[in-house]
Amino acid sequence: MQVVWFKKDLRIEDHAPLYEAIKLGKKLLPLYIIEPEFWAQPDCSLRHYNFLLNCLVSLNHSLQKLGASLTIKVGNTIDVFKNLHENHKIKAIFSHQETGNMWTFERDKNFKRWVQENNIAWVEKQQNGVIRGKHDRNDWGKNWYKTMSLPVVECPNKISSLHELPDKIPSAADLKLHKDICTSTIVGGREEALNLLNSFLGDRGKNYAAEMSSPLTAFDACSRLSPHITFGTLSLKEIFQAVERRKKELNALPEHKRNKWASALRSFSSRLRWHCHFIQKFEDEPDIEFNNMHPAYNGLREKDFNESYFTAWQNGKTGYPMIDACMRSLIHTGWINFRMRAMLISFASYHLWLHWRRPAHYLARLFTDYEPGIHYAQIQMQSGTTGINSIRIYNPIKQGLDHDPEGKFIKKWIPELKNVPTSLIHTPWMAKNLMGGYPLPIVNEKEARQKASGKIYEIRKHKQHKAISKNIVIKHASRKALPKRNVPSKIKMSPYQRELPI
Numbered sequence: 001m002q003v004v005w006f007k008k009d010l011r012i013e014d015h016a017p018l019y020e021a022i023k024l025g026k027k028l029l030p031l032y033i034i035e036p037e038f039w040a041q042p043d044c045s046l047r048h049y050n051f052l053l054n055c056l057v058s059l060n061h062s063l064q065k066l067g068a069s070l071t072i073k074v075g076n077t078i079d080v081f082k083n084l085h086e087n088h089k090i091k092a093i094f095s096h097q098e099t100g101n102m103w104t105f106e107r108d109k110n111f112k113r114w115v116q117e118n119n120i121a122w123v124e125k126q127q128n129g130v131i132r133g134k135h136d137r138n139d140w141g142k143n144w145y146k147t148m149s150l151p152v153v154e155c156p157n158k159i160s161s162l163h164e165l166p167d168k169i170p171s172a173a174d175l176k177l178h179k180d181i182c183t184s185t186i187v188g189g190r191e192e193a194l195n196l197l198n199s200f201l202g203d204r205g206k207n208y209a210a211e212m213s214s215p216l217t218a219f220d221a222c223s224r225l226s227p228h229i230t231f232g233t234l235s236l237k238e239i240f241q242a243v244e245r246r247k248k249e250l251n252a253l254p255e256h257k258r259n260k261w262a263s264a265l266r267s268f269s270s271r272l273r274w275h276c277h278f279i280q281k282f283e284d285e286p287d288i289e290f291n292n293m294h295p296a297y298n299g300l301r302e303k304d305f306n307e308s309y310f311t312a313w314q315n316g317k318t319g320y321p322m323i324d325a326c327m328r329s330l331i332h333t334g335w336i337n338f339r340m341r342a343m344l345i346s347f348a349s350y351h352l353w354l355h356w357r358r359p360a361h362y363l364a365r366l367f368t369d370y371e372p373g374i375h376y377a378q379i380q381m382q383s384g385t386t387g388i389n390s391i392r393i394y395n396p397i398k399q400g401l402d403h404d405p406e407g408k409f410i411k412k413w414i415p416e417l418k419n420v421p422t423s424l425i426h427t428p429w430m431a432k433n434l435m436g437g438y439p440l441p442i443v444n445e446k447e448a449r450q451k452a453s454g455k456i457y458e459i460r461k462h463k464q465h466k467a468i469s470k471n472i473v474i475k476h477a478s479r480k481a482l483p484k485r486n487v488p489s490k491i492k493m494s495p496y497q498r499e500l501p502i
């Protein structure tokens with residue numbers, strides 16, 4: 001028998017592994033494995049699990065329409081496959097490549113050994129624009145466009161599948177899932193993804209470029225497709241090509257109507273490329289899940305972790321309204337826009353001087369769209385530990401004034417401040433008697449910012465820092481930013497690079 005192993009690709013459209021398996025003309029088993037050990041990792045949450053379960057129901061519906069069904073098994077991946085192999089003699093397994101966290105990477109390495117020992121073919125297809133085993137970034141951008149422009153893989157119209165007795169789907173309690181304080185879940189599944197894509201390209205996205213930064217407008221103006229991209233209910237190629245079709249349609253409009261859309265779709269398309277650009281960094285150096293990208297920052301914050309600051313930040317009780325409103329909104333909805341994510345981690349890393357790892361896990365659990373490749377690279381960028389990006393310390397008072405001038409977002413999420421006048425909403429400590437039990441700031445913004453930036457710049461000025469940064473730029477930076485002479489045709493591969501054992 002042959003198995004199509006669904007991972008972070010929960011759709012049947014534009015699904016190369018499914019297509020390849022069907023081409024062989026034999027019966028196949030569509031399989032998803034719920035791995036309890038994976039769900040026990042510190043970056044997993046109930047919110048992700050609920051979204052996943054929606055996606056599995058939706059995938060099963062799609063398969064049923066073609067005469068097949070999804071078999072869900074629970075357990076260790078190798079044990080599940082061993083069992084199937086004993087009963088059915090597996091010939092080949094088809095899946096997409098996965099750039100997950102270190103846990104899934106190790107799982108895949110062990111699994112590769114197992115398939116080799118058992119003479120089973122494991123065909124892994126490229127998932128998006130991320131290239132496995134690429135030793136440099138030369139032509140990476142060109143290849144990305146080429147991949148995104150390839151025809152979408154044909155959707156099958158019939159699947160001849162095997163049926164295996166499915167396992168009972170574990171409850172959140174069975175998996176001992178981190179509940180944190182998540183109160184709601186974004187709905188998963190293909191239908192929801194298509195609704196979001198259509199409403200974004202048809203209407204919501206028109207003011208994308210202007211409105212993506214404010215949490216007041218971003219919820220409507222951004223696509224909010226990220227959890228669907230993470231779980232693969234839509235492929236990146238499908239989205240890219242829908243944007244291209246929309247661009248053509250818009251060409252028919254008069255220029256004044258087209259302008260806003262043109263810049264919106266340009267920005268949106270760039271971000272689809274960034275998605276892969278960041279995951280490629282992680283593919284090439286998965287170690288950044290644990291360690292600073294630039295070693296000069298090792299030991300900088302580790303010993304200073306202040307538990308009470310961390311607790312205040314986690315619970316939206318730092319005394320800085322914009323930080324707390326964003327955190328409370330994220331806890332409630334499972335999504336927040338880019339700028340506010342950057343501000344949240346910047347405040348934790350700089351003002352509160354917390355080492356980024358525990359805040360990163362906490363945010364990972366709150367983000368429905370948690371994608372390790374984007375997450376850790378962004379966390380490190382906004383914490384100043386990549387050594388190659390300019391230091392950006394977000395001032396939460398300024399962010400509030402710029403992106404929520406009347407304090408509407410703040411008042412929605414911090415009802416304690418309802419009596420504070422608009423003129424003081426970003427500095428409520430100046431109206432102490434109206435704060436309704438909301439805390440005073442846990443640190444002095446200006447002093448904390450200056451202290452943090454002083455420490456970081458002290459490290460950055462050393463000669464050795466610059467030398468190491470140069471190598472990081474060569475390895476990870478987009479080629480557009482690099483003068484040609486700095487680009488070697490090949491660089492040494494990191495020992496951590498995700499090449500699976502042969």
Ligand SMILES: Cc1cc2nc3c(=O)[nH]c(=O)nc-3n(C[C@H](O)[C@H](O)[C@H](O)COP(=O)(O)OP(=O)(O)OC[C@H]3O[C@@H](n4cnc5c(N)ncnc54)[C@H](O)[C@@H]3O)c2cc1C
Binds near residue numbers: 227
């Ligand atoms: C600290 C931090 C952590 C982050 N963690 C994640 C994460 O775990 N998962 C995740 O998908 N995004 C993450 N992002 C990037 C970004 O904030 C989200 O992709 C975006 O807010 C998702 O909303 P959207 O789908 O409406 O995006 P849109 O603005 O509509 O963009 C469309 C798609 O482009 C991609 N994209 C957008 N912005 C970025 C970016 N800056 N970098 C890389 N890809 C991007 C995403 O796939 C997104 O769905 C993080 C950003 C920061 C600052």
